[in-house]
Amino acid sequence: MKLPRCIATNALLLLALLFTGALAHAAQVAGTITHLSGPLLAKKADGSVKILSQQSTVEQGDVLFTEKDTYARIKFADNSEITLKPNSQLKIDSFVFEEGAPDKDSATFSLVKGGLRAITGLLGKRNKERVGVNTPAATIGIRGTTFLVEYVPPSQSAVAAYGFASVAAAGASSWTSDRARLTDMPFSEAPLAILPRREETPVVLAQLMPSAPPVRAPGLYVQVVDGMINLSNKGGTQSFSAGQFGFVPSFQQPPILLPVNPGIQFTPPPAFSASVGAQGRQDAGAASSAVDCEVR
Structure with a gap:
């Protein structure tokens, strides 16, 4: 009879410990x-x-x-x-x-x-x-x-905006470089596509670029x-x-x-x-x- 009582007592103690641990964790x-x-x-x-x-x-x-x-x-x-x-x-x-x-x-x-x-x-x-x-x-x-x-x-929107800024910067750099290269070039040797026509109004580069999204x-x-x-x-x-x-x-x-x-x-x-x-x-x-x- 003693063995079952020991087993029951140990089982109750184990349950009490588990219950206490669960409460502590929940708290x-x-x-x-x-x-x-x-x-x-x-x-x-x-x-x-x-x-x-x-x-x-x-x-x-x-x-x-x-x-x-x-x-x-x-x-x-x-x-x-x-x-x-x-x-x-x-x-x-x-x-x-x-x-x-x-x-x-x-x-x-x-x-x-x-x-x-x-x-x-x-x-x-x-x-x-x-x-x-x-x-x-x-x-x-x-x-x-x-x-x-x-x-x-x-x-997509953020990457597009970031990419736009890079492309715009690269385009501006290229345009500036071309203008600098043409400064010392004789007028007769300049590419016709780059030379402005008299009837055209000068256009600022920024006006050619669409506004970048605020991203x-x-x-x-x-x-x-x-x-x-x-x-x-x-x-x-x-x-x-x-x-x-x-x-x-x-x-x-x-x-x-x-x-x-x-x-x-x-x-x-x-x-x-x-x-x-x-x-x-x-x-x-x-x-x-x-x-x-x-x-x-």
């Missing part, structure tokens, strides 16, 4: 949505999709999607913040933070498209090498900072507000400090320093600039009414 929250200006979706690790609201929580493995007018700020457990821009997609690859266990620290994200602003928290200050943002063009290493990122994916070249754009970041890929590594802008065309090409802002914009609603204390009180009042909707 691990990476961050909370503190500000939201439009629809925000989260694809969970199990494949389900949820519509998030203010005070919703996010977990490791979640993929977040913002709509065309949506800004969303997530505050993580280590007090770091990420604010997603409209039309963005971000995956929380890993997020592990225990205040008393720095050896377990880990925070990695993948920006698939769109843009974000990131502010480093405690994890990024005590274990900088364990924090990073992956993008299709480069990996961003954090060095205790505030920075903005925008990734423009390759598309930036595909690639990764960064702006460092304070601190420092490091961009690395197969093409090389480059550090950027406060006040600098950078661009990476692809994962095979090295990061480059830009002299001016390439067009990075970050204009969240005014409510996103509210003080933490005031917003915290608002969030606390709204917490009870926050409901996540699961899309099946």
Whole structure:
């Protein structure tokens, strides 16, 4: 009779441990949505999709999607913040933070498209090498900072605009070269096709070129507000400090320093600039009414 009792006791202990472990895992929250200006979706690790609201929580493995007018700020457990821009997609690859266990620290994200602003928290200050943002063009290493990122994916419109700029530049260069070559050429030897006719009005080259679409070249754009970041890929590594802008065309090409802002914009609603204390009180009042909707 003793053997069955031992087996039953061990089985109960095992079930209790499994149940406790499941509860502990379920309780691990990476961050909370503190500000939201439009629809925000989260694809969970199990494949389900949820519509998030203010005070919703996010977990490791979640993929977040913002709509065309949506800004969303997530505050993580280590007090770091990420604010997603409209039309963005971000995956929380890993997020592990225990205040008393720095050896377990880990925070990695993948920006698939769109843009974000990131502010480093405690994890990024005590274990900088364990924090990073992956993008299709480069990996961003954090060095205790505030920075903005925008990734423009390759598309027909973007490639066409970029190609147009190259062709236009090449055409202008060729035309200028021909004019310079003809400067010292006797009038009688100049090709008839190039010589202007008296009845024709001179035409400026720019008038012959159609306007290029207002589209930036595909690639990764960064702006460092304070601190420092490091961009690395197969093409090389480059550090950027406060006040600098950078661009990476692809994962095979090295990061480059830009002299001016390439067009990075970050204009969240005014409510996103509210003080933490005031917003915290608002969030606390709204917490009870926050409901996540699961899309099946």
